[in-house]
Amino acid sequence: MTLVTPSIIGRSVHELPTPIAVLDDSALEHNLTTMAGWCREHGVELQPHGKTTMAPALFDRQLAAGATGITAATPAQVRVMREHGVPDVQLANELVQPGEAAWVAGEVAAGFGFRCWVDSPDGVEIMQAAAAPTGAVVDVLLEVGSPGGRTGTRAAAARDAVRAAIGRAPNVRLTGVAGYEGSMAGDRTPPSMAAVRAYLETLRAAGEELAPDVDGEVVLSAGGSMFYDVVADVLTGGGRVILRSGCYVTHDSGMFRRNSPLDGPDAPARLRAALTVWGTVVSAPEPGRAFLDVGRRDASFDQGLPVPLAVLPRGEREPRPLDGAEITALNDQHAFVALPVDAALAVGDRVQLGISHPCTTFDKWRWIALAGPGGVVADVVETRF
Ligand SMILES: Cc1ncc(COP(=O)(O)O)c(C=O)c1O
Structure with a gap:
């Protein structure tokens, strides 16, 4: 960790080696304040499940937003929380x-x-x-x-x-x-x-x-x-x-995108997907098919496969939406991307994947880049699984 993390602060996430997990700071803050406001409005307390992130820096932000405690699933998690001062x-x-x-x-x-x-x-x-x-x-x-x-x-x-x-x-x-x-x-x-x-x-x-x-x-x-x-x-x-x-904190692009009380057209407010994984196209060997360097090691697959959100074509600076692409399978370190007939991904393009089920993406990473404005890494969030 010490070898890698200090060097990434201040750099664009688009320059960093992939696969890489990225937390969008503004989406995270939006979710913290939206959920805190919802709880206040409904007269309920929140003790967010800490096993989702096991990230002490996020526990601090949840407590600062009004959480009255943090929930754990195992004694080992309680120890991490106690040691951190929850x-x-x-x-x-x-x-x-x-x-x-x-x-x-x-x-x-x-x-x-x-x-x-x-x-x-x-x-x-x-x-x-x-x-x-x-x-x-x-x-x-x-x-x-x-x-x-x-x-x-x-x-x-x-x-x-x-x-x-x-x-x-x-x-x-x-x-x-x-x-x-x-x-x-x-x-x-x-x-x-x-x-x-x-x-x-x-x-x-x-x-x-x-x-x-x-x-x-x-x-x-x-x-x-x-x-x-x-x-x-x-x-x-x-x-x-x-x-x-627990999962409200990053929300997602899959199971909670479809099933959260704070998402969908009728929701009073909408959470935002704050945790994504970026990969790079390592092979595009036939029409309609590309492979990313992201696999089961990097993104959850227990409650649905990752969802392609955006592409940053090789040599460009601004990502754009990637419509119609689908992840059809994951191996340990490869994602199978199926592409619509009129779309192509080229070797070297970078692809942003939304995830389904935050808990099982967090536990794959010892640290996650926290991206501020313009995708510049503002900090590194450590996990303690
Ligand atoms: C006992 C208990 N409480 C709360 C939660 C948090 O739920 P969610 O993952 O939907 O945020 C879980 C998740 O598994 C749980 O097992």
């Missing part, structure tokens, strides 16, 4: 490794704002055993799942068992409920919306059920980047609503 972290999982639970409890005793999820009496017991020697009281959210779904209690009886276990655990404090509606559906078709709404209604009812066990306002935490409008609609009025959207 004051409040929500671990959106049960913390069941005794060593990690003991470390967290020690940090809580030292003033770390932390809460994690529980969905079993075993999980409560592990946390109690870890916290007792430190004297810390660790806050937990009872996770509400759904039959056949991901983690989380399936029914009221399981929730009662967890509540009873918390009642026996003086170093564990119940503060509310949590769940993830994003694992119920992957688009905004009417059946998906109905499933998400029904699940969120269960979550809200669970929060009402356990309110007598909670000191103060019940926390209700849900919300990825596809259904936060439904989350706000169903949960508002039931307690302190905390969203955990």
Whole structure:
């Protein structure tokens, strides 16, 4: 890193070696302020999921924009956040490794704002055993799942068992409920919306059920980047609503472009795709076909292939839109581009690819160029996966 990054600051992204991941600073800022404004307007908090970027510099910008904490998926992510000085972290999982639970409890005793999820009496017991020697009281959210779904209690009886276990655990404090509606559906078709709404209604009812066990306002935490409008609609009025959207921060040109509450013709405001990957045409061996030096190592492919956005023809200075081109396959380090009959890409042309699903593009890069006005690199954003 030290060999590469200092030399790129102040240079145009169009001069830099490809493949290269680029964050557009103005699009990023637009997304941070748009989402912060949306949350304010809807009376909900945002603790963005940090696993999307694992970029401490972006955590700072999210907190500066009004986020009340950062969410983590694993204890290792919690450690990165704590080390960076994030004051409040929500671990959106049960913390069941005794060593990690003991470390967290020690940090809580030292003033770390932390809460994690529980969905079993075993999980409560592990946390109690870890916290007792430190004297810390660790806050937990009872996770509400759904039959056949991901983690989380399936029914009221399981929730009662967890509540009873918390009642026996003086170093564990119940503060509310949590769940993830994003694992119920992957688009905004009417059946998906109905499933998400029904699940969120269960979550809200669970929060009402356990309110007598909670000191103060019940926390209700849900919300990825596809259904936060439904989350706000169903949960508002039931307690302190905390969203955990992660992908909104860069948005994308694929799954979230099609399915975000803040995109499309009817949206009240539109997020912008802030993360793209640039590649170069390394071969154009037959009509209608070109190959880029971008592959599975460089861009996500788990929720749709990258989308060609623009081309900078060899020797030119201004990119222009690349209409009609499509990525049809990715190898480790090649992208197959299919071109319309009237279009051509030449060897040496540079192509900008939009991505689908930010999380799995971020984790491919140890650093990402932050492009300011005119595509000049203003900074380098490090990731800590
Ligand atoms: C528990 C949980 N919360 C929040 C999120 C963030 O959702 P998104 O990736 O749609 O921003 C995720 C993503 O996987 C998640 O698993």
